[in-house]
Amino acid sequence: MDSTSDKILAAAKKVFQEKGMAGARMQDIADEAGINKALLHYYFKNKEQLFFRIFSEALNQFFPKIIENIQSEKPLFEKISTFCSAYIEMMLKNPYLPLFIVNEINNHPDRMREIFWQGRENLFLGFTAQVEAEYSAGIIKQVSPANLFLNMLSMCVFPFVAKPMWLIASGMDELQFRFFMEQRKTEVPRFIIESIKK
Amino acid sequence: MDSTSDKILAAAKKVFQEKGMAGARMQDIADEAGINKALLHYYFKNKEQLFFRIFSEALNQFFPKIIENIQSEKPLFEKISTFCSAYIEMMLKNPYLPLFIVNEINNHPDRMREIFWQGRENLFLGFTAQVEAEYSAGIIKQVSPANLFLNMLSMCVFPFVAKPMWLIASGMDELQFRFFMEQRKTEVPRFIIESIKK
DNA sequence: GTCTATAACTCGATAGAC
DNA sequence: GTCTATCGAGTTATAGAC
Numbered sequence: 001m002d003s004t005s006d007k008i009l010a011a012a013k014k015v016f017q018e019k020g021m022a023g024a025r026m027q028d029i030a031d032e033a034g035i036n037k038a039l040l041h042y043y044f045k046n047k048e049q050l051f052f053r054i055f056s057e058a059l060n061q062f063f064p065k066i067i068e069n070i071q072s073e074k075p076l077f078e079k080i081s082t083f084c085s086a087y088i089e090m091m092l093k094n095p096y097l098p099l100f101i102v103n104e105i106n107n108h109p110d111r112m113r114e115i116f117w118q119g120r121e122n123l124f125l126g127f128t129a130q131v132e133a134e135y136s137a138g139i140i141k142q143v144s145p146a147n148l149f150l151n152m153l154s155m156c157v158f159p160f161v162a163k164p165m166w167l168i169a170s171g172m173d174e175l176q177f178r179f180f181m182e183q184r185k186t187e188v189p190r191f192i193i194e195s196i197k198k
Numbered sequence: 199m200d201s202t203s204d205k206i207l208a209a210a211k212k213v214f215q216e217k218g219m220a221g222a223r224m225q226d227i228a229d230e231a232g233i234n235k236a237l238l239h240y241y242f243k244n245k246e247q248l249f250f251r252i253f254s255e256a257l258n259q260f261f262p263k264i265i266e267n268i269q270s271e272k273p274l275f276e277k278i279s280t281f282c283s284a285y286i287e288m289m290l291k292n293p294y295l296p297l298f299i300v301n302e303i304n305n306h307p308d309r310m311r312e313i314f315w316q317g318r319e320n321l322f323l324g325f326t327a328q329v330e331a332e333y334s335a336g337i338i339k340q341v342s343p344a345n346l347f348l349n350m351l352s353m354c355v356f357p358f359v360a361k362p363m364w365l366i367a368s369g370m371d372e373l374q375f376r377f378f379m380e381q382r383k384t385e386v387p388r389f390i391i392e393s394i395k396k
Numbered sequence: 397g398t399c400t401a402t403a404a405c406t407c408g409a410t411a412g413a414c
Numbered sequence: 415g416t417c418t419a420t421c422g423a424g425t426t427a428t429a430g431a432c
Contacts, residue, residue: 019220019305020218020220020221022217022218022220022221023218023220023221023305099300099301099304101363102297102359102360102363103297103301105362105363105366106297106362107217107221109362109365109366112362112363112366113366116366116367122369123367123368124368141392144381144385146368146378147381147382147385147386147389150353150356150357150364151353151386151389153356153360154352154353154355154356154357155348155349155352155353157352157356157360158348158351158352158355158356158359159348159352161300161356161359162300162351162355164303164304164307164310165299165300165303165310166348167307168303168307168310168311168314169314169321170321170322170344171320180344183342183345184345187342187345188345188349191345191349191393192393194339194392194393194394195389195390195392195393196392
């Protein structure tokens with residue numbers, strides 16, 4: 001069913017992700033949900049509370065998959081391929097997500113810090129060990145794990161963050177962009193593996 | 199000398215780049231400049247006008263160097279090296295610039311379109327020709343110019359866009375980040391060239 | 397639960413003294 | 415040029431009827 005609460009959450013997600021906390025208006029959210037402002041406050045005490053509900057959901061959609069992937073037991077090349085493919089696919093479905101997250105973390109890094117470190121130890125320990133192991137095994141060249149990971153993340157996420165800029169500069173339209181990103185699901189892993197394989 | 203107008207511009211740059219158009223307050227800018235709101239309006243008719251002054255300067259700082267570089271006559275590998283090095287250096291000095299630009303283009307893609315296409319024809323024509331020429335000459339593998347360029351841009355710019363997130367996830371502090379990015383000035387070109395060289 | 401009406405507040409902008 | 419004081423529009427949030 002599509003309860004009023006659900007309608008509000010869907011509307012809030014759309015408006016907040018497009019305009020951010022500062023740019024969003026409670027009126028926009030009410031309009032998008034097809035209700036009035038008073039009812040919004042009946043369900044969610046204030047704008048902040050509603051915002052954090054949406055923001056937390058966005059974080060939970062974005063990060064757990066990253067963490068799970070890089071801590072998995074798969075061989076490195078396979079890990080890289082599935083990571084890029086799954087991430088680009090997810091962002092094709094939620095194109096506003098990356099910029100939303102990046103922005104709001106930028107505005108409240110302190111709050112973020114708490115949410116992030118819930119029982120997690122150093123994210124990169126396992127990944128670092130794996131990269132070193134595959135180097136010792138002669139599978140890959142010597143490479144800094146932090147650089148490798150950041151390169152992978154950059155090439156997957158940045159195109160969505162900079163999408164409007166890229167569309168203008170490249171002259172692509174929406175459909176061409178979509179096709180381009182579909183290609184990148186395999187192009188990016190190929191590019192990375194080509195660079196590090198021995 | 200440090201005229202009132204200069205103080206305002208410096209303050210506005212800081213506040214707008216940190217908080218964006220929607221998040222910035224004229225009061226913040228006045229405080230930062232050590233004056234009051236009325237004086238702000240004496241020098242700049244309204245917030246929009248002040249914002250566009252700052253935004254235009256940011257665009258002019260960001261894009262001309264990209265365009266000049268990719269349209270230059272240098273060999274590809276050299277082009278990649280100087281691009282990454284110069285861009286990372288510039289962003290180390292203006293860390294808020296990339297996210298500011300990306301955001302405001304996102305909020306007003308229409309305005310941007312006009313500013314951008316001032317007598318410019320397809321940006322990538324020359325670059326595409328060069329990549330194809332170096333492929334024919336047996337210097338590099340076959341590679342899509344758009345993907346190559348976007349990969350390069352992503353690996354240079356994204357770390358600054360996602361800096362607060364990266365600091366939290368990696369555990370780096372400001373100084374370590376700076377050192378890390380200094381390394382990437384040579385690491386990123388190496389990574390790219392390793393991937394495409396024959 | 398849902399609405400209308402409005403209070404309370406934030407913020408950009410202006411008036412007017414010095 | 416610079417300030418204090420204040421207006422007025424736009425927004426969040428609440429009161430109270432149904």
